[in-house]
Amino acid sequence: MLRATTMLLFLYATGVVAQAGFSPPTIETCLGFENITSVACVNRYASVLPYPFARNNPDPEEDNFINTEVPSDSSFQLLQNASFIVFDQSRGLEIIGSAPKVERMFDTRNDSIHEAPVYVPDLNVLIFSLPHQGIYEQQLINLNTTPPTLENYTTHPPVYAVNGGKWYKNRIYWAAEASFTFPDPTTGAPVQQSPGIYMLDPYTNTTTTLVNNYFGTKLNSPNDLFIDAHGDIFFTDSWYGYAINVTTYPVHAPATYRFRPSTGALSVVENTLEQPNGIGISPDGTTMYISDTGVTDFTNVPPTQVPRYNFNPRGSRAVYAFDVLRSPAGACITGKRPIWLAQTFAVDGLHVSHEGYVLGAAGTGIDVLSAWGELLVRIEIGEVVNNFQFVGAERDEIWAVGPSGIWRITGLGNIHGLWEE
Numbered sequence: 240m241l242r243a244t245t246m247l248l249f250l251y252a253t254g255v256v257a258q259a260g261f262s263p264p265t266i267e268t269c270l271g272f273e274n275i276t277s278v279a280c281v282n283r284y285a286s287v288l289p290y291p292f293a294r295n296n297p298d299p300e301e302d303n304f305i306n307t308e309v310p311s312d313s314s315f316q317l318l319q320n321a322s323f324i325v326f327d328q329s330r331g332l333e334i335i336g337s338a339p340k341v342e343r344m345f346d347t348r349n350d351s352i353h354e355a356p357v358y359v360p361d362l363n364v365l366i367f368s369l370p371h372q373g374i375y376e377q378q379l380i381n382l383n384t385t386p387p388t389l390e391n392y393t394t395h396p397p398v399y400a401v402n403g404g405k406w407y408k409n410r411i412y413w414a415a416e417a418s419f420t421f422p423d424p425t426t427g428a429p430v431q432q433s434p435g436i437y438m439l440d441p442y443t444n445t446t447t448t449l450v451n452n453y454f455g456t457k458l459n460s461p462n463d464l465f466i467d468a469h470g471d472i473f474f475t476d477s478w479y480g481y482a483i484n485v486t487t488y489p490v491h492a493p494a495t496y497r498f499r500p501s502t503g504a505l506s507v508v509e510n511t512l513e514q515p516n517g518i519g520i521s522p523d524g525t526t527m528y529i530s531d532t533g534v535t536d537f538t539n540v541p542p543t544q545v546p547r548y549n550f551n552p553r554g555s556r557a558v559y560a561f562d563v564l565r566s567p568a569g570a571c572i573t574g575k576r577p578i579w580l581a582q583t584f585a586v587d588g589l590h591v592s593h594e595g596y597v598l599g600a601a602g603t604g605i606d607v608l609s610a611w612g613e614l615l616v617r618i619e620i621g622e623v624v625n626n627f628q629f630v631g632a633e634r635d636e637i638w639a640v641g642p643s644g645i646w647r648i649t650g651l652g653n654i655h656g657l658w659e660e
């Protein structure tokens with residue numbers, strides 16, 4: 240008896256627990272990265288963890304798989320320093336390539352999130368936005384200099400509280416959240432705006448309003464968008480403009496719309512998500528993806544509290560896939576199905592790669608999913624990431640933006656941004 244107890248204690252101490260189904264190590268170094276702590280491989284999605292285990296972090300954006308407490312499995316420590324956490328070894332290692340690296344490029348002003356990063360290829364700049372009350376300009380990273388430089392950027396007329404942006408046919412398309420009148424940062428003259436879709440010509444810095452109402456009512460606050468191969472604009476209209484106090488209390492339920500620039504028609508295409516957020520389409524145009532950030536709960540929040548939501552872990556945090564149907568009015572979507580439940584927070588910025596991978600910014604990193612929602616790699620930044628974009632002539636670098644910093648991810652393998660994204 241004594242021997243058996245000692246043996247059991249020994250097994251616990253070495254992490255080899257006599258637990259049917261558990262086959263250690265849970266985490267190991269990856270093939271080709273034996274001495275490199277920035278890359279770690281997870282076996283079998285860690286589907287059986289040895290007891291006891293718990294996720295206890297009270298901060299919803301820090302409560303993450305890597306912070307799972309698994310005291311009897313020392314291999315879990317390998318996740319602590321890993322920037323690239325590989326869940327699917329064959330597809331994941333192909334994505335991260337042989338020398339992946341995350342670098343912190345800039346500290347940012349910490350009074351706003353950072354959103355809507357759009358790469359302008361022939362100018363080689365990244366333009367992004369600070370959707371926050373009282374911040375009226377965007378910012379621009381000039382990638383032509385070494386090191387790259389960060390500057391304020393203002394358009395004519397200026398656009399307030401841009402939260403989503405995409406590149407299409409030499410223009411930037413913006414989803415903007417604000418309706419409050421604001422002073423032009425250059426002249427101080429009052430600028431009127433309504434939540435809507437705006438177009439920026441980055442060669443002249445001038446903007447055009449494309450849609451700013453729904454039959455005379457205000458949109459809630461367009462959050463993110465993409466333009467399909469037919470030139471139709473699909474955008475999510477959630478409640479975050481009210482959340483950050485740049486517009487009035489919403490008059491519409493959250494929904495996703497199609498705006499058809501050729502006719503001016505604005506049509507609802509989806510209205511079942513709690514707070515539709517990131518949106519994208521597969522490279523072949525047959526599958527649309529929309530993330531839901533229903534974990535931000537607007538009920539019973541006093542208007543004096545900004546942002547005007549509380550975290551509700553039981554709110555929706557799924558990415559949904561839809562089948563795209565053509566109609567004379569433009570694309571419609573059907574066949575709603577959840578394909579991924581964010582393992583931390585919820586997916587904010589969402590982009591589809593040239594290869595069809597679905598990438599989503601969630602909490603402190605970026606999830607790289609297959610087209611069907613399998614987690615292949617988690618890029619862990621360590622600080623909150625709101626959104627990201629592929630940059631460079633080959634669109635093979637990723638720049639990530641968050642409330643506290645801006646990061647560059649380089650040395651990746653076979654993953655590239657779409658040309659028009």
Ligand SMILES: *[C@@H]1O[C@H](CO)[C@@H](O)[C@H](O)[C@H]1NC(C)=O
Nearest residue numbers: 268269270271272273274275
């Ligand atoms: C990894 O480190 C070990 C010992 O520190 C060394 O023997 C081995 O050659 C290294 N492997 C590689 C691929 O650098």
Ligand SMILES: *[C@@H]1O[C@H](CO)[C@@H](O)[C@H](O)[C@H]1NC(C)=O
Nearest residue numbers: 276315316317318319320321
């Ligand atoms: C993680 O990095 C820290 C600081 O460089 C180091 O002290 C620690 O040993 C590393 N942990 C692992 C598991 O590699």
Ligand SMILES: *[C@@H]1O[C@H](CO)[C@@H](O)[C@H](O)[C@H]1NC(C)=O
Nearest residue numbers: 346347348349350351642643
């Ligand atoms: C923001 O930055 C300022 C200046 O560096 C600092 O004093 C403040 O603590 C920071 N706030 C947060 C929330 O990190």
Ligand SMILES: *[C@@H]1O[C@H](CO)[C@@H](O)[C@H](O)[C@H]1NC(C)=O
Nearest residue numbers: 375376378389390391392424
């Ligand atoms: C951008 O403008 C703000 C004032 O609106 C200023 O505080 C900040 O330093 C400027 N940032 C850069 C990078 O020039």
Ligand SMILES: *[C@@H]1O[C@H](CO)[C@@H](O)[C@H](O)[C@H]1NC(C)=O
Nearest residue numbers: 379391392393441442443444
């Ligand atoms: C547009 O803004 C950029 C960045 O501030 C500036 O370098 C460029 O000269 C501006 N272009 C025009 C046509 O004003």
Ligand SMILES: *[C@@H]1O[C@H](CO)[C@@H](O)[C@H](O)[C@H]1NC(C)=O
Nearest residue numbers: 372419484485542543544545
């Ligand atoms: C919301 O914005 C309005 C208009 O700028 C301002 O008067 C009000 O104080 C703001 N409310 C909060 C809670 O920040």
